Amino acid sequence: MERSKLHSSANETLLSKKELMIGGLSASWLAEKYGTPLIVYDEEKIRNQIHDYKQAFHEVQADFRLAYACKAFCSTYMCQIAQEEGLWLDVVSGGELFTALKSGFQPNHILMHGNNKTKEELEFAVTSQIGLIVVDNFHEIEVLGEILNRTGQSIDIMIRVSPGVDVHTHDFISTGQQDSKFGFDLYSGQVEEAIIAIKKYHRMRLMGIHAHIGSQIFDAEGFGVAAKRMADLSKKIERELDVMTHILNLGGGLGIRYTSEDTPMPLETLVEEVVLAARKAYESDGLSLPLIMLEPGRSIVAEAGTTIYRVGSRKEIPGLRTYVAVDGGMTDNPRLALYGAKYEAVIANKMNANKEELVSIAGKACESGDMLIWDIELPKAEPGDLLAVFCTGAYNYSMASNYNRIPRPAVVFVREGQSKLVLRRETYDDLLHLEMNTDFSSFS
Ligand SMILES: Cc1ncc(COP(=O)(O)O)c(C=O)c1O
Incomplete structure (x- = not known):
């Protein structure tokens, strides 16, 4: 985990008043270091949820077994957290099983x-x-x-x-x-x-x-x-x-x-x-x-996740609607497109500013349905601002796609002012890693 120099200093309190802080780090430090869009998990929240589930079973004095449904968010690091916290792991595919085993998760605590x-x-x-x-x-x-x-x-x-x-x-x-x-x-x-x-x-x-x-x-x-x-x-x-x-x-x-x-x-x-x-x-x-x-699944990781986007273009349709576009969208969070899901968000670098406009947050994919939020009141959203969408920890990254060949975002875990890159951002080269078309005359 890396410590942000900025936030170990005395100006942390001052900064935190106008900046969104996650796990002791400011959204803009995280965006600067890891780029956007960025999915940030507050690790303590995940561990607290697991602790609360266990405690609830102790209260009612029942023998219990808890499995984390890793379809909500699956990575080797998340599997390791589940194992460390004494959970079983619920997998639903060979790919999730492979990830779990690669993480070192003990096989006899996996259910499929x-x-x-x-x-x-x-x-x-x-x-x-x-x-x-x-x-x-x-x-x-x-x-x-x-x-x-x-x-x-x-x-x-x-x-x-x-x-x-x-x-x-x-x-x-x-x-x-x-x-x-x-x-x-x-x-x-x-x-x-x-x-x-x-x-x-x-x-x-x-x-x-x-x-x-x-x-x-x-x-x-x-x-x-x-x-x-x-x-x-x-x-x-x-x-x-x-x-x-x-x-x-x-x-x-x-x-x-x-x-x-x-x-x-x-x-x-x-x-x-x-x-x-x-x-x-x-x-x-x-x-x-x-x-x-x-x-x-969801109740373990959803609220621990926040996605930070960079604001780009906007389109104002007088008397109708203002669209504010960000550098991600349905490719990292398809839940609005799939289920009509609703989210709350803030301008992470203007936490003190008054809300002054009603806007809708659009993604960058070539699809009218690529929306993140319909109708949200925010401070003036300007190009370069950071939009933080809350509760994106479940069924976001795990449902992400490369539609329009948009690379998937990075995922970072934060804890007590330190950060750890868990999944790096995809590169354009990654988008080509399945391509076999090296020889045009090679039909057989
Ligand atoms: C069999 C099974 N178990 C667990 C889960 C996890 O559900 P949730 O993420 O809503 O807790 C699901 C989700 O679809 C499921 O199908």
């Missing part, structure tokens, strides 16, 4: 999800001896069974259940409703059928059941309903199929506060709701609660 894991991905997971595979469908049971028979290896698995809980979230990110591409349908006997199919393969050790009801969820109710349904299901399969549930995994999904309009429950409420609902369902039959597992 996915509605269409390829044979290669499953084989990679099995031969890497990961801790759990969450089996999603009948095809996967067969493919995995064949791999286990051929390699002679065994693996712990869970089965993913679609519990039919509508959490009133955006259709594209709500995976728990019955009409979902994920998991076995709870209501048509598929779960029982899947268990019978799994029993044919003695190298698959069924450890429990899993449900993920959606994402960016604000209310505890849906989690409570899902926990009860899953607890009831686990009792049923124990009774009827003689299968013990050692782990009840209720996925991720806790919402975060992107703007002041968002009112997510505290994570303590989520943990309490899930544990109490499940405990009640088990104890009514004299059974004890199995290990409760959660897989938060």
